[in-house]
Amino acid sequence: MSVLVDSDILIEVSRGRDEDITTRWIVLSQADDPVLYSPVSEAELWAGVRSREYQELTDLLNGLVCVSIDKAIGRRAGEYIKRYGKSHNVDLPDALIASAAVQHEARLWTRNRKHYPMKELAFY
Numbered sequence: 001m002s003v004l005v006d007s008d009i010l011i012e013v014s015r016g017r018d019e020d021i022t023t024r025w026i027v028l029s030q031a032d033d034p035v036l037y038s039p040v041s042e043a044e045l046w047a048g049v050r051s052r053e054y055q056e057l058t059d060l061l062n063g064l065v066c067v068s069i070d071k072a073i074g075r076r077a078g079e080y081i082k083r084y085g086k087s088h089n090v091d092l093p094d095a096l097i098a099s100a101a102v103q104h105e106a107r108l109w110t111r112n113r114k115h116y117p118m119k120e121l122a123f124y
Contacts, residue, residue, distance in 0.1 A: 002033040003124045004067065004101040006110035007041040014053065014060050028109075028124075034065045038100045040093045042066060073099045080118060088117045 005013075012021045028035055042061065049057050077095035084090040090098075094115045101108040102120055109124035110116065116123075 001122070002036050002104065002106040003028055003109050004036040004038065004097070004104065004106040005041070005064070006097060006108060006112065007044040008111050009109050010037065010041060010045060010060065011048075012111075014056055024109075029063075035063075036065050036067050036100075036104060036106050037061070038097045039066055039069055040096045040100075044093065067100050067104050069096060069100060070103075073103050076102065084117050088114070090115065090117070 009021060009025075012018045013025050016022055045057060045061075073096065076099040077092065080090055080095040080098060081092065084095075094112075098108065098116050098118050098121050100106075101122075102118070107122045107124040108116060113123060
């Protein structure tokens with residue numbers, strides 16, 4: 001099963017400060033299944049990138065597969081916000097990332113599991 005990596009994990013991977021995440025990243029990158037990420041994460045990463053990190057971020061993302069956000073993902077994300085927005089403070093970026101993981105039958109790797117209360121979502 002593929003893994004869709006959340007923005008927080010990609011930040012930690014690029015900075016290399018968390019040994020556990022780095023170790024898991026190496027194992028994941030050697031697996032047969034592609035490592036996925038969402039265009040939502042791409043936007044979040046580029047919004048916060050430091051100028052000295054541009055090339056490193058470019059190289060990191062070039063080694064991954066960016067999944068598309070389509071009509072089905074948008075609809076499911078809207079349903080997630082409707083269902084979990086008030087009770088769990090689920091916002092649009094997290095709803096889109098969760099929906100993309102479910103749609104692509106991927107496990108989500110995140111440090112922020114409380115942002116993802118969706119029962120059909122599997123975690124890495």
